[in-house]
Structures are given as structure tokens and as C-alpha cells.
Amino acid sequence: MNTNVTRRHFLATAAGTAGIAAIGPMAAAGAEAISEKAAAILKAERDLYVGMLTAPFGNDSLETVANFAKDAGIHGLEVVADPGGKQIDPQTLDQAGADAVKALVADRGLEITSLAWYDDLVEPEKTEERQAHAIKVIDAASMLGVGVVCLAPGWPAPRMNKINTIKKVLPKVFAPLIAHAGEKGVKIAVENYFQTNLQGIDTFECLFETIQDANFGLNYDPSHLYHQQCDHLLPVSMFAKRIFHTHAKDCLVDKAARARMGVYAEGWWRYAIPGFGDINWGEYTSHLRSNGYKGVMSIEHEDSAFGRERGFIFAARYLEQFC
Secondary structure (H helix, E strand, C coil): CCHHHHHHCCCCCCCCCCCHHHHCHHHHCCCCCCCHHHHHHHHHCCCEEEEEECHHHCCCCHHHHHHHHHHHCCCEEEEECCCCCCCCCCCCCCHHHHHHHHHHHHHCCCEEEEEEECCCCCCCCCHHHHHHHHHHHHHHHHHHCCCEEEECCCCCCCCCCHHHHHHHCHHHHHHHHHHHHHHHCCEEEEECCCCCCCCCHHHHHHHHHHCCCCCEEEEECCHHHHCCCCCCCHHHHHCHHHEEEEEECEEEECHHHHHHHCCCCCCCEEEECCCCCCCCHHHHHHHHHHCCCCEEEEECCCCCCCCHHHHHHHHHHHHHCCC
16 A cells, blocks of 8 residues: 555545635734835745645646645645646646646746655566656656656665665665756655655665765655654754755644553644644744755645645745745
8 A cells, every 4th residue: 555645645635625715814814014125125035935735636737726826825836746647747748738837837926846756666566667757757847947856765675674775775766867867957855754764864864875966855844753753953954955845744742642652552643734733933944044945845734634725825824924
């Protein structure tokens, strides 16, 4: 079973049709007004901006997603690029189609921050097929003028632990992708989802000691370290030059439940939209800035307490204060 797909697409078929109008007064209420001059300064000096992973809109067109993002005040799109995807299908995209996508996004004042495909490149007997699709994703990014492709770092190989998989399997899996991406001027960013080969900081260290190419790095997600009680801020400085993209997802830990159930039980933590969990986002963004990161904070909505549109809107409104 591909747990990653289930995790990413749980909202794609949910009843997330409330829309912006259903938010009520909260949608209209905002921070205290500031002067036009102050607003211009903030805009001119913007180093971070809010984006979104489009997976919960997997059954909708890119136009639908872009219209929503514009209305919600979200500026960047991390677009899912699965085979046969309804938003961007790398298997069929040509330059004319890419030009149409660029026009659609630019017309709404948006930016595609990355193309994302999070399947398991390590799965036996599937590697070559999935490498071929990853090459198509890289080609699509190049046609679109998108500088980052987000992938998964694979799940552990059969009868191997994560460290050995990183050392013995991942170089062979990623070498042709890294080389092709380099030729196209594209960076590969792998997400540190804890069930994959990137779990603790030791696996980060092993990965970048093993694969040292400058265009291979991270789509860094602090939430996956937080519930493991790892230092979620330390990688920001340790791997500053390797962070090409970052997910904005929070984590809510029920410490009383954990104390009662134990860390090996389930149900004492869950993902949350930013602002509704335990991560200090002012602290996190300060670390990003001080370590030179400039770019998107891409909302990955996996919060079962919020519907699709409502969750993205609340998350974007919260994160905007740090941008």
C-alpha cells in the first residue's frame, strides 16, 4: 500500500466545497490597517511568501485551483504532476500547453513554485517506470520555467534499513534524475516525510554525505521532525544551502494522551494547518531568514479539523503576518 498517496490525497475527495463565502466574518476581518507607504515597504522587501500544495484539489483543473488561490491571497502553487493528472500531466505536456499554463497563472498574479510528485522511486520493479516519469516532470518544469521539482526520497528497500538504502540504493536511483535536472537548470527537492528514508537528522546527514550534487536538496517540512521530538529548527542551519522549498504544515501534540498511551501508540499527535498546532512559526521563519532562505512557504493541508478551502484560507491568513 502506498501510504504516501493516501496521506496526500485524503482531502481530494472530501466535501471541501464550502468556498470562501462560507467563511463568514472571519474572511473579512484582518490585521489592523497600515499606511500605503508601510505596505509598499513590506511588498518591496518580501522575502517569504505563501503558497499551497494543490493535492487536495487533485480532481479539479489548474484553472479552478488558480482562481481559488488568487481569491484566498495565496501567491504560489506547488502543482501536483502525477501521471494523468488533471492540473499538469507531464506525460502529455508540450511547449504550447506549457505556454498556456504560464499565461493562466500569470494572468492571476501567481507563480508555480514547483512541480510535485511524491511516489516511491525505490519500490522494486517500479524504479525504471517511475524514473521515466520523474524525467517527464523535470522536462515539464523546464518548459514552464519552474526551477524546482519536488520528489520523495523513497521508502526503505526490502530487507534494508533507511541508512543502508540511502547509501546503497538512492545514488543509483537519483543519479540520472539529478544529471537530467542539471542539464535543464532544475533543482530536485526531496521531502523529509518520516516514513520515507528521511526520518531523523542522522538520515539527512547521511543523504547529503552520499549525494553531494548542488542541485539536489530539500523540500523541508518541519512538522515531520516535530512529532518525533527531533529539533525541527536545526536542519534549517545545518542544511541551509540544501533547502530549495519548504512546506508549511503544523503538528499538534496531545501531551496528556502521549503520557497515558505511550509514544508507540497512535492518536496522540496529528497534522494541523499553521497556527493551529505547536510549531512557533515566527521562530521558524526567523531561522529561515537568518539562514538565507528566500521563497515560498507552501501550505500542505492535511488537517482533518478543517475543510479544504477553509483550511487553506485560515493557514494563508495566519502565515501572511510572517511574510
